[in-house]
Amino acid sequence: MKIKVPASSANLGPGFDSIGVAISLYLTIEVIGESDHWQVDHNLGDLPSGKDNMIVQAALSVKPDLTPQHLRVESDIPLAHGLGSSSSAIVGGIELADQLGQLNLAPHEKIEIAAQLEGHPDNVAPTILGSLVVGCKVNGHFTAVKAPVPPFAMIAYIPAYNLKTSDARAVLPKQLSFKEAVQASAVANTAVAALFAQDYEKAGELMEADLFHERYRSKLVPELEIIRNVGHEHGAVATYLSGAGPTIMSLVDPQHISDFVDAVREAGLKDEIRRLEVAPRGAFWQK
Ligand SMILES: Nc1ncnc2c1ncn2[C@@H]1O[C@H](COP(=O)(O)OP(=O)(O)O)[C@@H](O)[C@H]1O
Numbered sequence: 282m283k284i285k286v287p288a289s290s291a292n293l294g295p296g297f298d299s300i301g302v303a304i305s306l307y308l309t310i311e312v313i314g315e316s317d318h319w320q321v322d323h324n325l326g327d328l329p330s331g332k333d334n335m336i337v338q339a340a341l342s343v344k345p346d347l348t349p350q351h352l353r354v355e356s357d358i359p360l361a362h363g364l365g366s367s368s369s370a371i372v373g374g375i376e377l378a379d380q381l382g383q384l385n386l387a388p389h390e391k392i393e394i395a396a397q398l399e400g401h402p403d404n405v406a407p408t409i410l411g412s413l414v415v416g417c418k419v420n421g422h423f424t425a426v427k428a429p430v431p432p433f434a435m436i437a438y439i440p441a442y443n444l445k446t447s448d449a450r451a452v453l454p455k456q457l458s459f460k461e462a463v464q465a466s467a468v469a470n471t472a473v474a475a476l477f478a479q480d481y482e483k484a485g486e487l488m489e490a491d492l493f494h495e496r497y498r499s500k501l502v503p504e505l506e507i508i509r510n511v512g513h514e515h516g517a518v519a520t521y522l523s524g525a526g527p528t529i530m531s532l533v534d535p536q537h538i539s540d541f542v543d544a545v546r547e548a549g550l551k552d553e554i555r556r557l558e559v560a561p562r563g564a565f566w567q568k
């Protein structure tokens with residue numbers, strides 16, 4: 282049995298800690314069988330291979346008495362690159378506990394557990410539900426709503442360097458003034474309204490008008506402004522910092538993909554560019 286868990290791209294500009302979209306790169310967890318200790322064989326460098334692996338930790342946080350398993354983990358989600366690898370690991374662990382422990386958790390219960398572990402729902406909610414999701418914490422619990430998926434190609438520029446989410450959060454201010462907070466939230470609210478109205482001209486402008494995080498993080502990811510400017514001339518409806526970065530995501534009119542990619546190259550950016558798809562389905566099991 283295998284669990285397949287999609288990646289995710291969070292924030293979409295002003296939806297900081299709130300909006301995310303599931304992406305068609307996958308973490309795969311294969312259950313080989315019971316063992317006398319937790320064993321995680323993986324292709325992910327020096328990540329833990331035992332009980333201290335994040336997937337196992339998430340599973341045990343749901344069901345501490347789970348029988349240890351031998352797992353084989355493969356992933357095409359780059360680590361510490363703003364594509365939600367840690368959220369996919371957490372969601373994978375919750376799915377594992379749900380299946381092995383026959384817990385029959387409902388999607389909203391999985392979101393609650395995963396968002397508590399991750400601290401915010403923007404990656405975990407789409408990773409569980411699939412497609413584009415808006416969520417928040419309210420009255421002490423997490424809530425999430427699916428939104429229409431924009432009909433554009435998701436073109437990711439994936440810099441070679443890593444950026445840990447914790448490092449990219451450390452550059453954010455502790456406080457915003459009341460005036461700034463009102464303006465930042467007004468931009469986010471209107472962006473969400475435009476996404477639901479499927480008015481992508483307005484949505485694109487608003488997705489590029491974030492005031493919560495990108496202006497503080499752009500010094501860590503200087504490619505953001507370059508690609509955003511290229512996008513304005515070459516068919517992108519919006520370019521945003523994917524999660525905490527360093528991946529930069531552009532929503533591009535499918536007719537303009539090669540023009541856009543050529544222009545990014547002409548701007549001197551040499552790292553990986555990938556066309557990704559929105560994953561319509563969240564984490565699932567297969568035989
Ligand atoms: N499959 C996995 N198994 C165990 N730990 C993982 C896995 N995927 C990610 N992680 C942990 O999450 C960290 C990356 O999380 P983070 O800095 O939030 O970046 P991102 O979620 O954007 O990839 C990795 O360094 C590792 O500690």
Ligand SMILES: N[C@@H](CCOP(=O)(O)O)C(=O)O
Nearest residue numbers: 291298363364365446524525
């Ligand atoms: N809202 C978070 C999202 C982090 O996503 P990740 O993919 O970088 O883990 C943030 O912007 O810090």
